Amino acid sequence: xxxxxxxxxxxxxxxxxxxxxxxxxxxxxxxxxxxxxxxxxxxxxxxxxxxxxxxxxxxxxxxxxxxxxxxxxxxxxxxxxxxxxxxxxxxxxxxxxxxxxxxxxxxxxxxxxxxxxxxxxxxxxxxxxxxxxxxxxxxxxxxxxxxxxxxxxxxxxxxxxxxxxxxxxxxxxxxxxxxxxxxxxxxxxxxxxxxxxxxxxxxxxx
Numbered sequence: 001x002x003x004x005x006x007x008x009x010x011x012x013x014x015x016x017x018x019x020x021x022x023x024x025x026x027x028x029x030x031x032x033x034x035x036x037x038x039x040x041x042x043x044x045x046x047x048x049x050x051x052x053x054x055x056x057x058x059x060x061x062x063x064x065x066x067x068x069x070x071x072x073x074x075x076x077x078x079x080x081x082x083x084x085x086x087x088x089x090x091x092x093x094x095x096x097x098x099x100x101x102x103x104x105x106x107x108x109x110x111x112x113x114x115x116x117x118x119x120x121x122x123x124x125x126x127x128x129x130x131x132x133x134x135x136x137x138x139x140x141x142x143x144x145x146x147x148x149x150x151x152x153x154x155x156x157x158x159x160x161x162x163x164x165x166x167x168x169x170x171x172x173x174x175x176x177x178x179x180x181x182x183x184x185x186x187x188x189x190x191x192x193x194x195x196x197x198x199x200x201x202x203x204x205x206x
Contacts, residue, residue, distance in 0.1 A: 003121040003202055004099045006111035008166070008174065011158040012134025012151070013186050014141070015127035016107050021195045023105040026202055031098060032107035039090035043077045088169060103202075108162065112180070113170045123201055126180040127194070129187035131155065 005022060009015020016032050023030035031038075040047055076093060077086060092114050098104055099120045112124035129137075131152070138151035146154075166174040177183050182201065184194050 001119065001121055002099060002101075002103045003123065004103070004111070004115055005105045005123045005125060005198060005202060006115065007105065007107050007125045007127060008112070008162070008180070009108070009127040010129065010134060011155050011162070012137045013127045013129045014137055014191060015186075018127060018184075018186065018191060018194050018198070019105045019107050021191070022198045022202070025195060025199050026103070029098065029102050029104035030107075031095065031104055031111075035091050035094060035106075035109060036087075038094045039087065042094050043086075043090045045077070084165075110166060110169050113172070123182070123198075124180045125198065126177070126183045128183060128185055133187040 005019070007015050007019045009018075019032065020030050037047070076090060081089075088109075091109050095106055095109065095111055095114050096118060099106075099115055099118050112122055115122045134155050135148055135151040138154060139146050139148060142151075163174040166172065166179075170179075172179045182197075184197065186194050189197070
């Protein structure tokens, strides 16, 4: 039976980075932003037109302004549905297929709940830290000049989108620890120790 580590994360915790490091150390597959491209290929959509759309709207709850009359693609594409629902269903199918094939790490996208009834061992993780830590992380790691004020706005904006997305597709609260098997405060534990902990859990049988 394959093991899948599903990581939800507050913006600015480096949860995606932690997940990638775990995958590299374990020698297993990693699925994060590459899921958008995989979803496009799975749905038979045009990369040039739809990759920016998928990246823009993934992990966002549907709203009336993003309703799509999308009638192209193959049979995997949900017709006459909000863009977010189309993206969610395509990525959901890809996650289920990959979990069936191999051990992997999945970042966000309700992976832990998507795999609830799948034939695999699922470890649901939430990565958190204080606002101050996350603002500093964004300022230091964004790859461009970002002020603390801008970083704080990003934290609030992206976290709200992720919470709404999670609630819409799971019916659960994103910040509720009961939604996860383990909650990691990366500010207290540190990146390396967080990675070590998750690698250890991967190898444990429970």
